[in-house]
Amino acid sequence: xxxxxxxxxxxxxxxxxxxxxxxxxxxxxxxxxxxxxxxxxxxxxxxxxxxxxxxxxxxxxxxxxxxxxxxxxxxxxxxxxxxxxxxxxxxxxxxxxxxxxxxxxxxxxxxxxxxxxxxxxxxxxxxxxxxxxxxx
Numbered sequence: 746x747x748x749x750x751x752x753x754x755x756x757x758x759x760x761x762x763x764x765x766x767x768x769x770x771x772x773x774x775x776x777x778x779x780x781x782x783x784x785x786x787x788x789x790x791x792x793x794x795x796x797x798x799x800x801x802x803x804x805x806x807x808x809x810x811x812x813x814x815x816x817x818x819x820x821x822x823x824x825x826x827x828x829x830x831x832x833x834x835x836x837x838x839x840x841x842x843x844x845x846x847x848x849x850x851x852x853x854x855x856x857x858x859x860x861x862x863x864x865x866x867x868x869x870x871x872x873x874x875x876x877x878x879x880x881x
Contacts, residue, residue: 761816773827793848
């Protein structure tokens with residue numbers, strides 16, 4: 746079903762205005778969110794990430810380019826996003842590609858924030874001094 750929606754979703758060559766390009770971006774985000782259950786089933790991601798985490802990962806990928814104001818550039822980025830989503834849905838990528846590109850970097854950032862103080866708990870003073878003095 747998701748690949749059928751994706752086949753019907755086309756990006757016109759040029760957006761007339763910034764508002765039109767933004768609306769197309771929002772439609773792409775909605776379509777990507779609708780395809781999350783399919784992606785979770787195809788790549789068996791239930792044990793690694795939840796639907797809401799995957800939705801926030803998609804939103805953060807779109808927000809990376811929120812500074813872009815040129816409609817032509819927005820159309821190009823939208824085309825690249827549609828192609829990436831099409832590759833994911835059509836299973837052109839393997840599970841480790843999805844995990845390495847999207848899921849694990851976000852989860853690692855969350856774990857780093859939680860475990861920031863736990864890093865030095867088990868080390869002796871000797872090791873702390875050794876590591877701090879012998880790194881170039």
